[in-house]
Amino acid sequence: MSETSVSQATLLYRLQTFDLGIAQRLARLQEIETVLGQDETVRKARQRFEAADSALTPWQARVRDLDLEIKSLTQKIQQTDRSLYSGKITNPKELQDMQEDIASLKRRQSQLEDELLEAMMKSEEGQAAVAEAQRQLNDAQAAWAGSQVDLLDEKQRLEKEVADWQAQRQQAAAAVDPASLSRYEALRPKKRGQAVALLKGDSCVMCGVEQTSRIAQQVRQGTQLVYCESCGRILATP
Ligand SMILES: [Zn+2]
Incomplete structure (x- = not known):
């Protein structure tokens, strides 16, 4: 024929x-344009990372504070101890007061050490949570970069197809x-x-x-x- x-x-x-094929490709190209430049998953992963990091910070500060407080308390106990056994103080009342001071400082020290232990545990948990959030953020960023590459490839392919189809469409239209x-x-x-x-x-x-x-x-x-x-x-x- x-x-x-x-x-x-x-x-x-x-x-x-041809017209349907072109329209279908143009619609997909529009979708790709919308997706390119958006990174919803990365944005959410970054939010979770920042939240985990913010939760960790006060525990790390608490560990440092308690550590310092315990060190200064230990010094105080050692000083009082030295004075007590220096032989310079002979007043029994004064000696008894110092012994009570040392006992009280030691109770406080033990209390702070319990608090430090808890803060260290919270800090470690927080660090693990931050590390996990960081890992997820990295994964999301890597996936995003990968998807961008795939989308850019698809975009290029579609643009070429549209150009080819439009040329053929023109020929088909000329025949009518x-x-x-x-x-x-x-x-x-x-x-x-x-x-x-x-x-x-x-x-x-x-x-x-x-x-x-x-x-x-x-x-x-x-x-x-x-x-x-x-x-x-x-x-x-x-
Ligand atoms: Zn019909």
Whole structure:
């Protein structure tokens, strides 16, 4: 079958294949544009990391404070101890007071050591949580960088395909007579891009409605544009 004997409807159907393919790729390109530059997962992972870090900081400060306090207390106990056994103080009341002081300082020391132990445990837990959050943040960033590369590859591929398809579309459109083309263009937006439907048996593929044998025959003859009785699309044979 030579190209001139192909019906206008068939030519329009071929044109529509390009138009649909181009529209599909343009829609995906728009999606990619939206996704590129967004990093929701990374943003959330960073938030969790910052929260874990903030929770850890006061415990680390508490460990340092308690450590200092215990050291100064230990010094005080040693000093009092030395004075007590220096032999310089002989007053029994004074000696008893010093012994009581030492006992009281030691009780305080023991209390602070318990607190330090708890703060160290909290600090260690906090450090583990920060390390885990850091690991998750790194993973999210790596995945994001990877997805960016994949998306950029896909974008390039789609842009090339769209350019190729548009060139072929132009050729397909040039093969259609202007009157048929303008009827197709007018119908396209009303049918969500599907202005042409194939006839399968005697039925319209798009809406499934069986056509009268006269209409089906006209479609097969291909001498004029024939519309589906039900959905109004141009009927074509492949
Ligand atoms: Zn139909």
